[in-house]
Amino acid sequence: MSNFRSSQSVPLHLSISEQIQAWLDSGKYQPGDRLPSETQLMAQFAVSRITIRRAISNLIQQGLVQSQHGKGVFVTKRRRAIYSLSSPFVLFNEDIQRQGLTMTVKSLVFKPVTPSDAVRKTLALSPEVTQVYLQKKFFLINQVAAALDITYIVPDLGQAFAEELKKNMTFPILETHGISIDRIEAILSSRQADSEIAAALELSLGSPIVVYEHTAYTSNDRPILCGETLSSGDRLSYSITLKK
Secondary structure, rough: OOOOOOOOOOHHHHHHHHHHHHHHOOOOOOOOEEOOOOOHHHHOOOOOOHHHHHHHHHHHHOOOEEOOOOOOOEEEOOOOEEEEEOOOOHHHHHHHOOOOOOOEEEEEEEEEEOHHHHHHHHOOOOOOOOOEEEEEEEEEEEEEEEEEEEEEEOHHHHHHHHHHHHHOOHHHHHHHOOOEEEEEEEEEEEOOOHHHHHHHOOOOOOOOEEEEEEEEEEOOOOOEEEEEEEEOOOOOOEEEEOOO
């Protein structure tokens, strides 16, 4: 029997999920391998069947394992969506399809809000502009939450294309309407997932996440949107080509 103990601040089923995920990360179990049975895991972690089932459910939701009725739980092949920073989001759908994956955009919030001082400065808003549009949306890849995108859009564009922006990727919609993105200033960083982000991406509290901050400009050097895309590195990654 294991001496496994959970942190007091983390539910037991999440701690077990993290331990099993550590097994996968270490290569102890490879894609296609069968995990130990519920009974074996109950004995190893000294917990109830319902706790083990919740732990396995967490892993299934993350796309790390899959349950086969009557056979057990098996490790899935871990696939990440990769796209180039030279044209982020513009060709994202095509990149996903080329990798044999499916992507769905799920809009969570789309509404006018009062911009913070930081957003006002980034978007170079004039004093008479009192609102911008806030959009929060999921990118689901193979029905797994791959990223949470939080974007602030200048009010004229947010109002004009609201219905389309709720259903599709932002940049292709703007391009369709003749609004060409000339450049994007981006910063890649990392931080730990807070409770909101952890819940949204089905991660454990404090999990490392990749933060992609971006500001998009039109050809006349007008900033039209800014925001950040938050993702787990095992679900979404970025590539870039540098030329002299």
